[in-house]
Amino acid sequence: MDLTYSAPEAAFRAEARAWLDANVGPFRDASSNTADGFAKLREWDRLLFDARLSAVSWPEEYGGRGASLWEWLIFEEEYWAAAAPQRNSQNGIFLLAPTLFEFGTNEQRGRILPKMASGEEVWAQGWSEPNAGSDLAGLRSRAERVVEDGRGGWRLFGQKTWCSRGAFCDRLFGLFRSDPTAERHRGLTYLMVDLRAEGVEVRPVQVLDGEEGFAEVFFDGAFVPDQDVIGEPNDGWAVAMATASSERGLTLRSPGRFLATADRLVELWRARGDRSDPAVADSVVRAWMDAQAYQLFTQQAVSVLMAGEDKKMGAEASLNKVWWSELDLSIHEAALGLLGDEAQLDSDWLRGFEFALAGPIYAGTNEIQRNVIAQRLLGLPRG
Amino acid sequence: MNFAFTEDQMAFRDAVRTLLEKECPPEVVRARWEGKPTEVWASLSDMGVVGMTAPEDAGGLGMDELDLVLVLEECGRAALPEPIVEHAAVVIPALREGGGKTAQRWLPMLAAGEAVATAGLGEAPLVPDADRAALLLDDHDGCLHAVEMSACELTPLDSIDRGRPLFAAAWYAEKDTKVEADFELAFDRAALGASAQLLGLADRMISMTVEHSKEREQFGRAIGSFQAVQHRLADALLRLEFARPVVYRAAYAVARPGECAPADRSLRVSMAKAYAGDAATDAARAALQIHGAIGYSWEFDLHLFMKRAWSLAAAYGDGSFHRRRVGDWLQQREDSDA
Numbered sequence: 132m133d134l135t136y137s138a139p140e141a142a143f144r145a146e147a148r149a150w151l152d153a154n155v156g157p158f159r160d161a162s163s164n165t166a167d168g169f170a171k172l173r174e175w176d177r178l179l180f181d182a183r184l185s186a187v188s189w190p191e192e193y194g195g196r197g198a199s200l201w202e203w204l205i206f207e208e209e210y211w212a213a214a215a216p217q218r219n220s221q222n223g224i225f226l227l228a229p230t231l232f233e234f235g236t237n238e239q240r241g242r243i244l245p246k247m248a249s250g251e252e253v254w255a256q257g258w259s260e261p262n263a264g265s266d267l268a269g270l271r272s273r274a275e276r277v278v279e280d281g282r283g284g285w286r287l288f289g290q291k292t293w294c295s296r297g298a299f300c301d302r303l304f305g306l307f308r309s310d311p312t313a314e315r316h317r318g319l320t321y322l323m324v325d326l327r328a329e330g331v332e333v334r335p336v337q338v339l340d341g342e343e344g345f346a347e348v349f350f351d352g353a354f355v356p357d358q359d360v361i362g363e364p365n366d367g368w369a370v371a372m373a374t375a376s377s378e379r380g381l382t383l384r385s386p387g388r389f390l391a392t393a394d395r396l397v398e399l400w401r402a403r404g405d406r407s408d409p410a411v412a413d414s415v416v417r418a419w420m421d422a423q424a425y426q427l428f429t430q431q432a433v434s435v436l437m438a439g440e441d442k443k444m445g446a447e448a449s450l451n452k453v454w455w456s457e458l459d460l461s462i463h464e465a466a467l468g469l470l471g472d473e474a475q476l477d478s479d480w481l482r483g484f485e486f487a488l489a490g491p492i493y494a495g496t497n498e499i500q501r502n503v504i505a506q507r508l509l510g511l512p513r514g
Numbered sequence: 515m516n517f518a519f520t521e522d523q524m525a526f527r528d529a530v531r532t533l534l535e536k537e538c539p540p541e542v543v544r545a546r547w548e549g550k551p552t553e554v555w556a557s558l559s560d561m562g563v564v565g566m567t568a569p570e571d572a573g574g575l576g577m578d579e580l581d582l583v584l585v586l587e588e589c590g591r592a593a594l595p596e597p598i599v600e601h602a603a604v605v606i607p608a609l610r611e612g613g614g615k616t617a618q619r620w621l622p623m624l625a626a627g628e629a630v631a632t633a634g635l636g637e638a639p640l641v642p643d644a645d646r647a648a649l650l651l652d653d654h655d656g657c658l659h660a661v662e663m664s665a666c667e668l669t670p671l672d673s674i675d676r677g678r679p680l681f682a683a684a685w686y687a688e689k690d691t692k693v694e695a696d697f698e699l700a701f702d703r704a705a706l707g708a709s710a711q712l713l714g715l716a717d718r719m720i721s722m723t724v725e726h727s728k729e730r731e732q733f734g735r736a737i738g739s740f741q742a743v744q745h746r747l748a749d750a751l752l753r754l755e756f757a758r759p760v761v762y763r764a765a766y767a768v769a770r771p772g773e774c775a776p777a778d779r780s781l782r783v784s785m786a787k788a789y790a791g792d793a794a795t796d797a798a799r800a801a802l803q804i805h806g807a808i809g810y811s812w813e814f815d816l817h818l819f820m821k822r823a824w825s826l827a828a829a830y831g832d833g834s835f836h837r838r839r840v841g842d843w844l845q846q847r848e849d850s851d852a
């Protein structure tokens with residue numbers, strides 16, 4: 132065991148910190164759920180990309196630095212400590228990219244990754260449908276195989292819903308039913324779709340705070356060429372499950388984010404709280420400690436990943452997901468407690484609280500994660 | 515000993531529920547969010563609800579907190595976008611007790627609902643629905659003052675619940691604005707009123723969620739058949755049903771000052787506010803979690819109730835404020851025993 136950072140790692144941290152300090156200012160308050168904020172955040176991704184900080188762990192040929200997972204964690208810590216904004220590109224970089232590295236072709240990676248990291252093409256996640264939420268395999272949107280003018284591809288029909296930032300995104304990755312005769316988890320194909328193509332209609336949907344954070348996407352014969360299938364046709368479930376474990380596990384929500392929020396909670400406590408109130412102290416201290424524990428759990432998991440051949444998190448990802456989502460809520464609940472009567476007013480903490488409330492729902496609800504933990508990690512029988 | 519409401523009290527509650535179901539559906543709450551006027555105040559006035567605590571000779575119904583608590587619960591269930599707690603539970607009783615010219619002049623108008631009153635009694639000076647009101651009851655140096663809204667400078671604030679918009683009010687205390695009524699009692703009444711509304715809100719969110727759980731199917735069955743969903747709703751109900759008697763006990767303490775010293779009254783009210791706030795915020799958490807993404811959307815009505823619950827749970831002292839008051843009371847009781 133060695134819990135010290137190497138000299139190059141420390142140097143990388145210093146570089147990231149200095150760069151973020153110098154550049155993040157004008158972007159801090161941009162919201163990716165509004166048209167203006169989204170446009171601004173495209174510029175932000177571009178700046179990060181030009182500094183090779185948009186996706187540090189990717190190979191250099193796609194605009195990354197070939198950084199290790201440790202360096203990626205360091206970057207994330209610095210990113211959130213600088214109070215940098217939630218990125219437009221998160222679903223692309225954290226969910227689609229790991230899938231492309233595992234299942235994509237070189238042609239796909241070369242064509243898609245650099246534009247994803249530079250903010251030129253922003254990706255939406257198209258999994259959920261009105262009747263397929265927790266039960267994703269219940270999805271009904273169809274992909275019909277076609278060959279037109281010698282060109283092979285798929286025509287899409289049906290509807291996706293709850294696509295985060297979908298109203299402003301350029302492209303969507305998602306699962307479609309390509310073999311209606313196959314058993315539920317088979318006969319699904321993982322496709323990438325141009326949201327501006329003919330036969331696609333995007334309708335913005337407002338979220339809790341009134342911003343257009345969701346979209347519904349309707350398909351009426353939109354064409355997707357064969358080159359935009361990831362993995363084998365009809366094998367999309369396995370590909371999608373790999374994305375799911377990225378979402379629950381490491382990549383979507385790194386510890387840096389919660390460490391930074393927990394530090395801001397401590398600042399609020401020191402500035403405004405009655406430090407002699409043991410109940411308030413308890414809620415603040417617990418939340419801060421939970422963020423620390425999440426960092427340690429992650430460091431341990433990364434050590435396993437970096438030592439092993441098979442760089443994947445399995446059902447353990449569900450432990451992660453429950454922890455970070457409940458941690459985020461407890462940090463924000465403690466902050467609202469410190470605000471007392473003023474919690475009746477809008478504030479960054481309130482907005483953060485509303486967003487934290489979604490954590491136990493998206494990326495697989497916490498009920499589903501607890502089912503996974505009980506059945507796959509503990510080996511309990513299915514209900 | 516009989517810890518139960520009378521037939522009349524329950525009949526009145528049922529009548530208010532029926533009226534609000536008809537006249538205050540979620541569209542009306544949304545209209546208030548958009549700053550549009552609503553009709554529901556006039557209907558509640560016709561029914562005598564807004565003036566129920568005013569003396570009969572001022573045109574009121576001469577009722578007390580035990581009558582009021584059930585009615586306010588219904589107002590919470592509907593997320594009524596009106597300052598009914600401030601008007602009927604706080605200002606009218608304070609003027610009734612304070613007497614004098616202000617009472618003479620305002621009570622008949624407030625009882626008839628022709629004028630709306632609100633109050634700003636929290637730790638932070640936040641006045642709900644000041645845009646609707648003609649009269650403000652506020653505190654200054656531990657005393658209550660009634661000020662005409664036209665003499666106040668109002669600043670709108672960014673409220674999380676725009677069905678209960680908050681304002682900062684600046685005004686001057688003068689000799690003739692003073693109301694000879696007890697500030698602590700007015701604060702307790704506001705906290706009690708908020709508690710009653712929180713019960714109704716919790717109940718509403720639980721029933722919405724039960725309905726959704728029966729209808730929504732995943733994995734080929736109603737989500738309400740999953741034990742994780744059942745237990746979460748069962749817990750929410752448990753909290754609500756144990757908050758209820760605590761709130762009713764507090765209403766009794768306020769309604770019967772002869773049987774309850776002021777410190778004991780505040781103890782009862784604090785217990786009520788702490789329990790009701792937790793019950794409603796817990797119900798909101800369970801409701802959102804069980805609705806899933808649809809509950810997170812603006813088009814769906816759940817957020818109207820959730821935001822009212824958050825707002826009222828923080829108003830007039832949040833849970834930790836009130837638990838501290840209970841703690842102080844317990845400490846003092848030990849002292850006097852020793």
Ligand SMILES: Cc1cc2nc3c(=O)[nH]c(=O)nc-3n(C[C@H](O)[C@H](O)[C@H](O)COP(=O)(O)OP(=O)(O)OC[C@H]3O[C@@H](n4cnc5c(N)ncnc54)[C@H](O)[C@@H]3O)c2cc1C
Nearest residue numbers: 256258259264265293294295489496498740803804806807
């Ligand atoms: C902020 C936010 C962003 C999102 N972004 C996206 C996106 O970009 N792309 C996308 O495709 N989707 C997105 N989603 C949708 C998300 O994936 C779904 O909300 C989630 O999968 C749950 O589905 P549902 O909402 O239909 O709830 P349901 O599946 O209807 O679940 C309702 C309730 O039943 C419970 N339940 C269901 N099955 C079981 C079971 N077997 N055992 C116990 N309990 C169960 C659930 O836990 C939940 O509490 C987003 C959601 C939110 C809130």
